[in-house]
Structure formats: C-alpha cells, structure tokens
Amino acid sequence: MVVESQRERQPRAAETVIEARGLTVGFGDTLIHQNLDLDVYRGEILGIVGGSGTGKSVLLRTLIGLVKPRAGSIRMFGTEMATAGPAEAAAVQTRWGVLFQQGALFSSLNVQQNVEAPMREHLDLEPELRGELARLKLSMVGLQPDAANKMPSELSGGMIKRVALARAIALDPDLLFLDEPTSGLDPIGAADFDNLIAKLQETLGLTVFMVTHDLDSLFSICSRVAAIGNKKILVAGDLETVVAYDDPWIKAYFGGQRGRSAQLAHG
C-alpha cells in the first residue's frame, strides 16, 4: 500500500529541476560533502534524510547559493549557477522560495510586511496590490486575516512556520526548499503542516526539496527520498528502495520502533 501510494505520486516525466554533480563542500579542514551527485525532479516532494551533522542543511544552503562549493556544479532549471551572470542568477533565484528551520522571520516587521519583503525586493508593485497579494498568501497557508498585523513575537511556533511558508511562496516560486518544516511542532500541528505542504505542492505544481527527520512526513507526503551519509548521497529512490538499502544508519532509522510505527501508520 505504501509503495503503491508512493508510486502514484511519482512525477510522470522526469524533468530535472536541480542537477548537482561532484559537489565538494567543506569548512576549514572538514569536508562535509565529497563528490556528491543529486537530481531533483519536477513535481516531486523529495525528502532529504541522514544522521545529525551529515550535512543536510549544508546541502540545502549550497544549492541556494549561501555556501560556495569547493568543486562541482549546480544546475538549477538548466542554468549553471557558477557561471551565470548576476541578472541570470537573480532571475533563477526568484524561481525558488525557502523556509528556514526556525522560520527566520524579520522580528521588527509584522506578518504582512514579512510576506511582502521578497515582493519589495524583486517586484515593482503598488503598495495596495502588494498588501493584497501578501494577504492572499497568508490565506493560502491557512492564516486568518487578523494575523496580518501581528508581530512575530506574538505568534505560536506553528504560526511562525506558516508565515515563513507564506513568505517562501510570495513570488509564486516553482521550487520550494524546506529545512525541517515540522521540527518543534506537536504531532497534530506537524500532520497539519505536512498536509498544507502537500496541498500547496499539488495546487501550485511545486517541486519540493525537504530536509526532514520526521518519519511521518516521509511516509505521508514524500514521493522520493535521498539519504545522506559518508559525505554523499547513499541512496535515492522511492521509500521501498531507501528502506531496503544496506546501511547501518538507514537500518537503525527505518527499522527502529519509530520507523516501524510510521510505516504501519501510513501503510
């Protein structure tokens, strides 16, 4: 059952949105990734898993250009990012949105202003239209209109994630990067957020790159999973393929009590 539902969610045509080849990333004397290859296909929700410190967030930050790789290439929507000119790179960058782990809202801006921030930076819109669009994005992530004037300090953890998600979709992206979107949420809040991600992915036709530890997210909404270990992608494929892969961390992660419970719950 799990396998069938995973297959149903596989994109039909495997058009590559992100193509990373031979990525080597390090800090000082420490190598985090060495010769890492990864493809992300249009229309999929790809879950990135791996032990703590294996470099899942570093991979996300490398793909969006915040960490410069020592070697290798990253093609985003067919554009080689290392050699793209500033205008071309900026045009590609507006095609993705990012939800960072803690939400990373601007604490001095209210909710609506946070969602408007990318529009201010990249679009030349009248203030009324910008406000209207921001409120539309907020309603798309399930927030009531009265949330618009609240400050980040007045929000619950779940609301912060929703505002951050509204900001991530502010520019109508094709691609969404999510870093541990359900971390810090209670199980019901996490399940609601998973459902929201799946709904947005489907209605907006998004491609989603999602770093997660959350087994429920993997089993409920991911169409494919890539596991990081030994500085590279150990295995990428449907859950059945990844779960069956012979690696001690994968066996401990999926074969432990929580992994078995998640498989049963979503089976």
Ligand SMILES: Nc1ncnc2c1ncn2[C@@H]1O[C@H](COP(=O)(O)OP(=O)(O)OP(=O)(O)O)[C@@H](O)[C@H]1O
């Ligand atoms: N800017 C940086 N400078 C130096 N080291 C860094 C930097 N950013 C990350 N690291 C190191 O890179 C390694 C991978 O970090 P990363 O946050 O990607 O791990 P992760 O797989 O996301 O872990 P977790 O699951 O615990 O969040 C860690 O050892 C971290 O300390």
